[in-house]
Amino acid sequence: ETGVTQTPRHLVMGMTNKKSLKCEQHLGHNAMYWYKQSAKKPLELMFVYNFKEQTENNSVPSRFSPECPNSSHLFLHLHTLQPEDSALYLCASSQDTGGANVLTFGAGSRLTVL
Amino acid sequence: GQNIDQPTEMTATEGAIVQINCTYQTSGFNGLFWYQQHAGEAPTFLSYNVLDGLEEKGRFSSFLSRSKGYSYLLLKELQMKDSASYLCAVRDGNYQLIWGAGTKLIIKP
Numbered sequence: 001e002t003g004v005t006q007t008p009r010h011l012v013m014g015m016t017n018k019k020s021l022k023c024e025q026h027l028g029h030n031a032m033y034w035y036k037q038s039a040k041k042p043l044e045l046m047f048v049y050n051f052k053e054q055t056e057n058n059s060v061p062s063r064f065s066p067e068c069p070n071s072s073h074l075f076l077h078l079h080t081l082q083p084e085d086s087a088l089y090l091c092a093s094s095q096d097t098g099g100a101n102v103l104t105f106g107a108g109s110r111l112t113v114l
Numbered sequence: 115g116q117n118i119d120q121p122t123e124m125t126a127t128e129g130a131i132v133q134i135n136c137t138y139q140t141s142g143f144n145g146l147f148w149y150q151q152h153a154g155e156a157p158t159f160l161s162y163n164v165l166d167g168l169e170e171k172g173r174f175s176s177f178l179s180r181s182k183g184y185s186y187l188l189l190k191e192l193q194m195k196d197s198a199s200y201l202c203a204v205r206d207g208n209y210q211l212i213w214g215a216g217t218k219l220i221i222k223p
Contacts, residue, residue, distance in 0.1 A: 004156070040122065040215055040216075041215055042118065042212075042213040042214055042215045042216075043201070043203075043213040045210075045211070090156070090157070097209065098144075098209050099144060099145065099205070099209065100145055100162055100164065102147070102159045102162065103157075103159070103211075104156075104159070105149075105156040105157045105158070106156055107154070107155055107156045108156065
């Protein structure tokens with residue numbers, strides 16, 4: 001496979017569940033990102049990893065927990081979420097984090113919290 | 115604060131030309147990106163401008179005026195497959211990407 005792959009594509013969970021989103025990239029990129037996309041709102045950056053080190057955490061609630069075991073894989077662990085967390089969660093990667101670096105996105109994981 | 119403005123929705127006719135505007139107010143500037151996102155799919159890169167002027171790529175062109183904080187994406191010879199959301203994003207002085215809310219483009223036959 002090439003590009004950025006996200007699983008699952010759709011997820012429904014209750015507020016007391018624990019689940020994880022997975023992202024994998026086969027582009028040899030060094031930076032990986034989690035974004036939240038809600039209808040008619042700008043993309044919200046959640047976390048950035050560069051060379052496996054977390055470089056940004058944009059005041060994200062602790063019920064979202066990222067994990068980057070290597071430069072090809074990124075996880076977002078979810079627990080005790082709220083209905084307002086329902087959104088499309090996009091993973092992206094880039095060569096690194098500066099300048100003209102283009103982000104390559106996955107197709108997203110559509111999360112519904114009941 | 116930092117802000118990107120673009121129209122929420124636009125409608126155009128197949129075969130015509132459409133211009134999607136993006137204005138920005140950011141702390142510093144290190145480039146402007148346009149992405150296309152079809153419903154249920156990943157955003158995909160269209161263009162990058164860092165200097166003033168027009169960049170052309172086939173049916174798509176992107177223009178930048180840094181002094182005016184303004185860019186537009188021009189789509190020519192519109193096709194039905196161009197129906198999508200178009201996202202404008204600016205890399206600010208700290209190299210953070212600031213995103214607009216996107217413009218949904220509807221193409222009618």
